[in-house]
Amino acid sequence: MSFEEKIKLMEEGGDILSKIFEDIVNYIKPGIKTIEIDKRTEELLEKFNVKSAFKGYKPSFSKKQFPANLCVSINEEIVHGIPSEKIINDGDIVKIDMGIIYKKLYLDSAFTLGIGNIKEKEKRLIETTKKALINAIDIAKEGNTLGDIGYAIQKTIEENGFKVIKNLCGHDIGEFLHGKMQILNFGEKGKGIKIKEGMIFTIEPMASFGSEYAIQVDDFLFKTEDNSPSAHFEVTLAILKDRNIVLTKLPEILWKSY
Numbered sequence: 563m564s565f566e567e568k569i570k571l572m573e574e575g576g577d578i579l580s581k582i583f584e585d586i587v588n589y590i591k592p593g594i595k596t597i598e599i600d601k602r603t604e605e606l607l608e609k610f611n612v613k614s615a616f617k618g619y620k621p622s623f624s625k626k627q628f629p630a631n632l633c634v635s636i637n638e639e640i641v642h643g644i645p646s647e648k649i650i651n652d653g654d655i656v657k658i659d660m661g662i663i664y665k666k667l668y669l670d671s672a673f674t675l676g677i678g679n680i681k682e683k684e685k686r687l688i689e690t691t692k693k694a695l696i697n698a699i700d701i702a703k704e705g706n707t708l709g710d711i712g713y714a715i716q717k718t719i720e721e722n723g724f725k726v727i728k729n730l731c732g733h734d735i736g737e738f739l740h741g742k743m744q745i746l747n748f749g750e751k752g753k754g755i756k757i758k759e760g761m762i763f764t765i766e767p768m769a770s771f772g773s774e775y776a777i778q779v780d781d782f783l784f785k786t787e788d789n790s791p792s793a794h795f796e797v798t799l800a801i802l803k804d805r806n807i808v809l810t811k812l813p814e815i816l817w818k819s820y
Contacts, residue, residue, distance in 0.1 A: 565760055568667065568736065569800050569807065572762070575612065575664030576798065576809040579671055582606045582660070584813040592652040592678055596634040600645035603631045603660070615661030615668050615739050624781040632660035633672075633782075638789045640768055641672075641730060642782040652678035655688065657794045661739055668739045670764050671810035672796035684791055687724055687769060689819060691793035694718040694726075694747075694767040702765060702799060702806050706757050712749025715767045719747075727768035727792070729775050730784060734763045735798055759803050766796035 582603065589602050607614055614631040621628070628644070635643035635657040636650065642659070650656060659672035674688050697714045719726045732745030743755070747767050768776075771790035778784050786792050798810045 571665050572667050572809045575669045578610045579662050579669055579810050580813055587815050596645040596648050600630045613663040615663050626781045637791050638786045640776050640784045640792045653680055655791050668735050669798050669810050672794050673816050674793040688793045690722040691767050691769045691795055695795040698765045704759050707754045709749035709753030712746040713751050716748040719769045724769045725774045727776050732764040732766045736762045759801055761801040764796055764798050768794045
Protein backbone atom coordinates (compact mmCIF):
# COMPACT_ATOMS: atom_id res chain seq x y z
CA MET A 563 0.00 0.00 0.00
CA SER A 564 1.37 3.41 -0.96
CA PHE A 565 1.49 6.33 1.46
CA GLU A 566 -1.20 8.08 -0.61
CA GLU A 567 -3.50 5.04 -0.42
CA LYS A 568 -2.94 4.78 3.33
CA ILE A 569 -3.78 8.45 3.86
CA LYS A 570 -6.97 8.12 1.81
CA LEU A 571 -8.12 5.16 3.91
CA MET A 572 -7.18 6.89 7.17
CA GLU A 573 -9.15 9.98 6.11
CA GLU A 574 -12.17 7.74 5.56
CA GLY A 575 -11.69 6.20 8.99
CA GLY A 576 -11.21 9.64 10.51
CA ASP A 577 -14.52 10.80 9.07
CA ILE A 578 -16.22 7.84 10.76
CA LEU A 579 -14.57 8.64 14.09
CA SER A 580 -15.70 12.27 13.75
CA LYS A 581 -19.30 11.12 13.20
CA ILE A 582 -19.09 8.86 16.26
CA PHE A 583 -17.75 11.78 18.31
CA GLU A 584 -20.54 14.07 17.14
CA ASP A 585 -23.12 11.55 18.31
CA ILE A 586 -21.36 11.09 21.67
CA VAL A 587 -21.13 14.86 22.27
CA ASN A 588 -24.90 15.15 21.84
CA TYR A 589 -25.48 12.00 23.92
CA ILE A 590 -23.56 13.07 27.03
CA LYS A 591 -25.65 14.89 29.61
CA PRO A 592 -25.88 15.18 33.40
CA GLY A 593 -27.25 12.06 35.07
CA ILE A 594 -25.98 9.40 32.67
CA LYS A 595 -23.48 6.74 33.70
CA THR A 596 -20.18 6.54 31.86
CA ILE A 597 -20.92 2.88 31.01
CA GLU A 598 -23.91 4.14 29.02
CA ILE A 599 -21.53 6.13 26.81
CA ASP A 600 -19.58 2.94 26.16
CA LYS A 601 -22.78 1.08 25.24
CA ARG A 602 -23.79 3.87 22.86
CA THR A 603 -20.31 3.74 21.33
CA GLU A 604 -20.62 0.01 20.73
CA GLU A 605 -23.83 0.62 18.79
CA LEU A 606 -22.08 3.26 16.67
CA LEU A 607 -19.10 1.00 15.98
CA GLU A 608 -21.51 -1.64 14.67
CA LYS A 609 -23.39 0.96 12.63
CA PHE A 610 -20.22 2.11 10.85
CA ASN A 611 -18.69 -1.39 10.70
CA VAL A 612 -15.46 -0.48 12.48
CA LYS A 613 -13.73 -1.90 15.55
CA SER A 614 -12.56 -0.23 18.73
CA ALA A 615 -8.78 0.05 18.81
CA PHE A 616 -8.85 0.16 22.62
CA LYS A 617 -10.99 -2.84 23.60
CA GLY A 618 -8.65 -5.74 24.34
CA TYR A 619 -5.53 -3.58 23.95
CA LYS A 620 -2.81 -4.10 26.56
CA PRO A 621 -0.49 -1.09 26.95
CA SER A 622 3.01 -1.50 28.34
CA PHE A 623 2.07 0.16 31.64
CA SER A 624 -0.79 -2.26 32.37
CA LYS A 625 -1.07 -5.90 33.42
CA LYS A 626 -4.52 -6.20 31.85
CA GLN A 627 -6.30 -5.63 28.56
CA PHE A 628 -8.48 -2.53 28.34
CA PRO A 629 -12.09 -3.71 28.81
CA ALA A 630 -14.08 -0.95 27.04
CA ASN A 631 -14.57 0.67 23.64
CA LEU A 632 -13.40 4.11 24.72
CA CYS A 633 -11.95 6.01 27.68
CA VAL A 634 -14.08 8.35 29.80
CA SER A 635 -12.14 10.48 32.28
CA ILE A 636 -13.73 13.08 34.55
CA ASN A 637 -12.35 16.22 36.25
CA GLU A 638 -8.95 15.35 37.81
CA GLU A 639 -8.82 12.15 35.73
CA ILE A 640 -6.72 12.91 32.65
CA VAL A 641 -6.80 9.79 30.48
CA HIS A 642 -7.76 6.10 30.26
CA GLY A 643 -10.77 6.13 32.58
CA ILE A 644 -12.76 2.89 32.28
CA PRO A 645 -16.51 3.39 31.74
CA SER A 646 -18.43 2.33 34.85
CA GLU A 647 -21.49 3.08 36.98
CA LYS A 648 -20.02 6.52 37.69
CA ILE A 649 -22.56 9.29 37.00
CA ILE A 650 -21.75 12.46 35.05
CA ASN A 651 -22.87 15.57 36.91
CA ASP A 652 -23.53 19.18 35.98
CA GLY A 653 -20.22 21.07 36.12
CA ASP A 654 -18.03 18.06 35.29
CA ILE A 655 -15.20 18.19 32.76
CA VAL A 656 -15.42 15.01 30.69
CA LYS A 657 -12.61 13.70 28.49
CA ILE A 658 -13.43 11.18 25.76
CA ASP A 659 -10.51 9.33 24.16
CA MET A 660 -11.15 6.79 21.42
CA GLY A 661 -9.36 4.82 18.75
CA ILE A 662 -10.80 2.80 15.89
CA ILE A 663 -9.50 0.25 13.41
CA TYR A 664 -10.60 0.92 9.84
CA LYS A 665 -9.42 -1.45 7.10
CA LYS A 666 -6.51 -2.58 9.31
CA LEU A 667 -5.40 1.01 10.01
CA TYR A 668 -5.57 2.71 13.41
CA LEU A 669 -6.83 6.19 14.26
CA ASP A 670 -6.84 7.90 17.64
CA SER A 671 -8.53 11.10 18.82
CA ALA A 672 -9.82 12.79 21.97
CA PHE A 673 -11.80 15.79 23.18
CA THR A 674 -12.85 17.53 26.39
CA LEU A 675 -16.42 18.60 27.10
CA GLY A 676 -17.65 20.87 29.87
CA ILE A 677 -21.02 19.61 31.13
CA GLY A 678 -23.65 22.23 31.91
CA ASN A 679 -22.56 25.03 34.21
CA ILE A 680 -18.79 24.89 34.46
CA LYS A 681 -16.65 27.53 36.18
CA GLU A 682 -14.88 30.28 34.24
CA LYS A 683 -11.40 28.95 35.01
CA GLU A 684 -12.41 25.51 33.77
CA LYS A 685 -13.76 27.07 30.56
CA ARG A 686 -10.40 28.76 30.06
CA LEU A 687 -8.57 25.48 30.69
CA ILE A 688 -10.56 23.73 27.96
CA GLU A 689 -10.18 26.61 25.50
CA THR A 690 -6.44 26.89 26.21
CA THR A 691 -5.84 23.18 25.65
CA LYS A 692 -7.82 23.39 22.41
CA LYS A 693 -5.73 26.40 21.33
CA ALA A 694 -2.54 24.48 22.14
CA LEU A 695 -3.71 21.75 19.76
CA ILE A 696 -4.36 24.29 16.98
CA ASN A 697 -0.95 25.92 17.47
CA ALA A 698 0.79 22.52 17.46
CA ILE A 699 -0.95 21.48 14.24
CA ASP A 700 0.31 24.69 12.61
CA ILE A 701 3.88 23.77 13.57
CA ALA A 702 3.71 20.10 12.54
CA LYS A 703 5.28 20.45 9.10
CA GLU A 704 8.28 19.03 7.29
CA GLY A 705 11.50 20.77 8.32
CA ASN A 706 10.38 21.56 11.87
CA THR A 707 11.06 19.27 14.83
CA LEU A 708 9.08 17.42 17.47
CA GLY A 709 10.63 19.86 19.93
CA ASP A 710 8.93 22.68 18.04
CA ILE A 711 5.57 20.98 18.57
CA GLY A 712 6.22 20.50 22.27
CA TYR A 713 7.38 24.10 22.61
CA ALA A 714 4.19 25.41 20.96
CA ILE A 715 1.98 23.35 23.27
CA GLN A 716 3.89 24.27 26.43
CA LYS A 717 4.05 27.99 25.56
CA THR A 718 0.31 28.20 24.87
CA ILE A 719 -0.67 26.42 28.08
CA GLU A 720 1.79 28.14 30.41
CA GLU A 721 1.17 31.64 29.03
CA ASN A 722 -2.48 31.17 29.99
CA GLY A 723 -1.61 30.26 33.57
CA PHE A 724 -1.99 26.48 33.42
CA LYS A 725 0.37 23.51 33.73
CA VAL A 726 1.25 21.18 30.89
CA ILE A 727 1.26 17.44 31.65
CA LYS A 728 4.81 16.26 30.99
CA ASN A 729 4.70 12.48 31.42
CA LEU A 730 1.93 11.69 28.93
CA CYS A 731 2.34 12.30 25.20
CA GLY A 732 1.37 11.69 21.59
CA HIS A 733 2.71 8.81 19.49
CA ASP A 734 3.19 7.47 15.98
CA ILE A 735 0.32 5.42 14.59
CA GLY A 736 -0.84 3.66 11.43
CA GLU A 737 -0.69 -0.11 11.10
CA PHE A 738 -0.41 -0.10 14.91
CA LEU A 739 -1.98 1.92 17.73
CA HIS A 740 1.11 3.06 19.64
CA GLY A 741 4.62 3.24 18.23
CA LYS A 742 7.81 4.16 20.04
CA MET A 743 7.99 7.77 18.89
CA GLN A 744 6.94 10.26 21.57
CA ILE A 745 5.36 13.61 20.72
CA LEU A 746 5.87 15.41 24.02
CA ASN A 747 3.75 18.29 25.28
CA PHE A 748 6.83 20.33 26.12
CA GLY A 749 10.12 20.95 24.38
CA GLU A 750 12.73 23.29 22.94
CA LYS A 751 12.66 24.91 19.53
CA GLY A 752 14.80 23.08 17.00
CA LYS A 753 15.39 20.07 19.24
CA GLY A 754 14.29 16.47 18.76
CA ILE A 755 13.44 14.40 15.71
CA LYS A 756 13.03 16.24 12.40
CA ILE A 757 9.52 16.11 11.00
CA LYS A 758 9.51 14.44 7.59
CA GLU A 759 7.07 13.61 4.84
CA GLY A 760 5.44 10.22 5.46
CA MET A 761 5.19 10.51 9.24
CA ILE A 762 1.81 9.82 10.85
CA PHE A 763 1.39 10.63 14.54
CA THR A 764 -0.94 12.01 17.18
CA ILE A 765 -0.71 15.37 18.89
CA GLU A 766 -2.44 15.42 22.24
CA PRO A 767 -1.97 18.40 24.57
CA MET A 768 -2.99 17.81 28.17
CA ALA A 769 -3.18 20.51 30.80
CA SER A 770 -4.32 21.09 34.37
CA PHE A 771 -4.75 23.82 36.95
CA GLY A 772 -1.71 22.86 38.99
CA SER A 773 -0.09 19.53 38.07
CA GLU A 774 2.78 18.99 35.66
CA TYR A 775 2.70 15.23 36.16
CA ALA A 776 0.08 12.52 35.98
CA ILE A 777 -0.15 9.76 38.57
CA GLN A 778 -1.21 6.25 37.58
CA VAL A 779 -4.16 5.20 39.75
CA ASP A 780 -4.78 1.63 38.53
CA ASP A 781 -3.93 -0.44 35.46
CA PHE A 782 -5.14 2.32 33.14
CA LEU A 783 -6.29 5.56 34.76
CA PHE A 784 -4.00 8.59 35.14
CA LYS A 785 -5.02 11.62 37.21
CA THR A 786 -3.46 14.95 38.16
CA GLU A 787 -0.95 14.92 41.00
CA ASP A 788 -2.86 17.58 42.97
CA ASN A 789 -6.38 16.40 42.01
CA SER A 790 -7.01 19.61 40.04
CA PRO A 791 -9.17 19.57 36.88
CA SER A 792 -7.58 18.61 33.56
CA ALA A 793 -8.26 18.84 29.82
CA HIS A 794 -7.14 16.76 26.83
CA PHE A 795 -7.49 17.08 23.06
CA GLU A 796 -6.00 14.80 20.40
CA VAL A 797 -5.87 14.37 16.64
CA THR A 798 -4.09 11.97 14.30
CA LEU A 799 -2.28 13.75 11.47
CA ALA A 800 -0.04 12.95 8.51
CA ILE A 801 2.94 14.89 7.18
CA LEU A 802 2.87 15.60 3.45
CA LYS A 803 5.55 17.29 1.37
CA ASP A 804 4.50 20.90 1.96
CA ARG A 805 1.72 20.61 4.55
CA ASN A 806 0.03 18.33 7.04
CA ILE A 807 -3.42 16.82 7.00
CA VAL A 808 -5.55 16.17 10.09
CA LEU A 809 -6.96 12.67 9.64
CA THR A 810 -9.32 12.78 12.63
CA LYS A 811 -11.05 16.13 12.35
CA LEU A 812 -12.98 16.98 15.49
CA PRO A 813 -16.70 17.77 14.96
CA GLU A 814 -17.63 21.45 14.48
CA ILE A 815 -19.62 21.42 17.72
CA LEU A 816 -16.37 21.04 19.68
CA TRP A 817 -14.85 24.20 18.22
CA LYS A 818 -17.49 26.46 19.76
CA SER A 819 -16.25 28.70 22.54
CA TYR A 820 -17.72 28.51 26.01
